[in-house]
Amino acid sequence: METAGRGRPRIQDTADDIVAAVLATAGARVSTPDFSTRRVAELTGLSQTLVSRAGRRLRRAGGSAVESSAGESSADIDPEIGTGAGRARELVLLEMQVRFPQIILRFTPAPLVSSGGRGAVTATAQRTVAERRATALMASLHASEASRWRVRDAGEAPSAEVMPPASDPLCAVWDARDRDWEAFLDRTARLLDRCAPTVEAIPGDLLDLLARRAGRGLHGSSWQRSLRQSGSISDSDQDSLGLAADMERSPRNRWFSQVELSVTEQIAIALRREITNSGFRAGDRLSPRVLADRLGLSRGAVRSAMSRLVDDGLLDSSQGSFRVPAVTGADVVDLYAARLHLGMVLLRACAVQPRHQMLPVRLALGAVEAAATQGTRSDVGLADLQFQQELAEASGLSQSARGFHALTLRVRMFIAVLGLDYSPAVERIVSDDRRILSAVLAGDAEAAVRAWRLKLDNAVRHMSALAPESFDAELWSRLSR
Numbered sequence: 001m002e003t004a005g006r007g008r009p010r011i012q013d014t015a016d017d018i019v020a021a022v023l024a025t026a027g028a029r030v031s032t033p034d035f036s037t038r039r040v041a042e043l044t045g046l047s048q049t050l051v052s053r054a055g056r057r058l059r060r061a062g063g064s065a066v067e068s069s070a071g072e073s074s075a076d077i078d079p080e081i082g083t084g085a086g087r088a089r090e091l092v093l094l095e096m097q098v099r100f101p102q103i104i105l106r107f108t109p110a111p112l113v114s115s116g117g118r119g120a121v122t123a124t125a126q127r128t129v130a131e132r133r134a135t136a137l138m139a140s141l142h143a144s145e146a147s148r149w150r151v152r153d154a155g156e157a158p159s160a161e162v163m164p165p166a167s168d169p170l171c172a173v174w175d176a177r178d179r180d181w182e183a184f185l186d187r188t189a190r191l192l193d194r195c196a197p198t199v200e201a202i203p204g205d206l207l208d209l210l211a212r213r214a215g216r217g218l219h220g221s222s223w224q225r226s227l228r229q230s231g232s233i234s235d236s237d238q239d240s241l242g243l244a245a246d247m248e249r250s251p252r253n254r255w256f257s258q259v260e261l262s263v264t265e266q267i268a269i270a271l272r273r274e275i276t277n278s279g280f281r282a283g284d285r286l287s288p289r290v291l292a293d294r295l296g297l298s299r300g301a302v303r304s305a306m307s308r309l310v311d312d313g314l315l316d317s318s319q320g321s322f323r324v325p326a327v328t329g330a331d332v333v334d335l336y337a338a339r340l341h342l343g344m345v346l347l348r349a350c351a352v353q354p355r356h357q358m359l360p361v362r363l364a365l366g367a368v369e370a371a372a373t374q375g376t377r378s379d380v381g382l383a384d385l386q387f388q389q390e391l392a393e394a395s396g397l398s399q400s401a402r403g404f405h406a407l408t409l410r411v412r413m414f415i416a417v418l419g420l421d422y423s424p425a426v427e428r429i430v431s432d433d434r435r436i437l438s439a440v441l442a443g444d445a446e447a448a449v450r451a452w453r454l455k456l457d458n459a460v461r462h463m464s465a466l467a468p469e470s471f472d473a474e475l476w477s478r479l480s481r
Helices: 011-024 027-031 037-044 048-059 120-144 181-193 204-216 225-230 237-245 263-278 288-295 299-311 329-350 355-374 377-394 398-418 423-441 445-464 473-479
Strands: 091-099 102-109 171-175 222-224 316-318 321-323
Touching (some): 011 037, 011 120, 011 355, 027 120, 027 204, 037 355, 048 120, 091 204, 120 181, 288 299, 329 377, 355 423, 377 423
Antiparallel strands (some): 091 222
16 A cells, blocks of 8 residues: 655544544445545544545555556456456356464456346446445455554464465465555455456445444355355354464554453353343243254353453343343333443533544444334344444544443343333434533534433433332432432
8 A cells, every 4th residue: 555755744644543443334235325535524523535546545446546556567467367359257256264363365257147128227226336335345454453463473374275276366364474454455455356247246245244343353264156046145253262272463443443252252142142132031040052053052161251241241140041131110220320420521522532533333323224214123222322333433442442342242132131212312322422411522522412412311211110119219319420
């Protein structure tokens, strides 16, 4: 990637990181007007010039932005496959694998179809969409920070089954043992230049997968075109559990949330799903064996994690068995009072942060709005909690953010146990979140705190309505002052 001139502030480098974070988390929506240069500039507070230049630098359009260290030309990439008329055949992306310490992208010739029925306007629109998707793919690679992967014990080179031959003209491969990251990006960009100018060249389901994995450095991403219609996307949390033994954590991208899922938290997520899907109620027994089988983990690991959840108050334990915890009205008031006051601290810190620090929050608000119009009732509640957690992360207060995250785990468990239905509150949730973010962006901490108080006052009453005991308004009033 081109670098700033001598003595020039590194504003563009920062802009590149910010724009990459936005595009990497956009998913298939990157093709919509919501991610035009103008809209991204409005979202980030950057100038359109900086955003446009960042897009070109990320995309490395034409493969000429930076010359490969190997002096590779576009003709070298695929000298064998042609159309029969002396032109190289257009490509589509066939496969993408991210398995430490490698990233592998495989391309294949696009199916030969007649373009005679395609109008000029449609062709132009398709080309624009295809280019936007190619830029998003390159942005995902940039945001992954794979160039900073560190190999503790590389061992021998990977087998031929894992590693495509270096001579494969339709593959781009990055290996942490080979430090030439720039050459990998250049080769990927050149292959993308060769792709057919259609939406199918880089499918939306791949971009959605990369968006979900963006905050975790793309680890465990696995996609294949040939199986795409039968659940080819591999996005299981199990894939990422084995990474710790193989690699040291690379520095996290500062534009993404800093909270990572521990094994215990992943089991907590699985438990909430089990409680919700199976209709369990307080006091019902939970089986470590069943959970271990579903997660593909050892029973010992699951039992150990469930014991930690008992210590954290997220499960009950009786005579060696684990049970769904009981949730009382006092528990709800206690939890939300703690969340209220910690949230006030975080919002006051958010109000003095620079605008670009709020990028994940703004994207999370978009997810809340999308869930409200297109998702299920549970989607809205989960998206709202993610919005709140992104606010906590954006505050810059790492200790408070961790505490808030711990409270979020409890809130989610309470929601599962009580079977909370957010559908009557969807419009209010969206308006509350918009009001909070608007106040934060305006630097008005007290307005944000007032909106937060109102939001949690509504939330605690909504949850308490489903608790066994009636809502203790006096206790809430005393604790929430």
